[in-house]
Amino acid sequence: MSELVAKAKRLGMEPGDYALHLIEDGLALQREAERSTFAQIMQPVREAAGEVDDAEIIKLVETARTEHHAGRRKKR
């Protein structure tokens, strides 16, 4: 909550207006996602990615998962 108030202040907005803006932005994103295919959403990523090797993906995901689950254990 304090983060939202601080961010609103930085943007020169009332916290309530900023919260409404965030909700509207989230709903717009949701509507756009519902109208789009995965191919459309990911087109720029897929075009720029070049050759993607499964071994590279497995390694990247393993690193990210390890950090994610370590963080969850610390929070408990």
Next chain:
Amino acid sequence: MVLDTNVLLAGLVSQSSASQKAVDSLQARKAIPLLSPPLLAEYRAVLRHPAIVARFPNLTARRVEMALHRLRYVGDEYRTVRARFELERDPRDAMFVELAIEGDATHIVSMDPDLLSLSTARTDAGKRFRQRLPRLTVQTPQAFIEEWGRAFGYR
């Protein structure tokens, strides 16, 4: 079906791969991804991890949120997963199996050797897995597309 995180990432970022075909096939709901809060949290954390963003700079926060919204739109989400399954070798993988039990999944699609071996392993986990999920197949994306690709419109 339950999608392992490595298949989701490979499917989202690659232009032509079995994982990409598996992810794109979810569009028509011919295969329905099962979702849960911990699985979505892992998907989000992995897709937004600095190492992954560094490799795929166009994978912006907005694009990740759109992909996850899209996944929720075509998927079946279980807010609570009561099923429990112990996996000693990698407890983090238990959530995939637990979600498969909860949602009565027919497939787990993964590139993880530990998960892929559960269908045939003679270990205690393998035996429990087959007892609780006799109808479930754990497949690589390649095997999944070889079996179902034609039904999804791929040659």
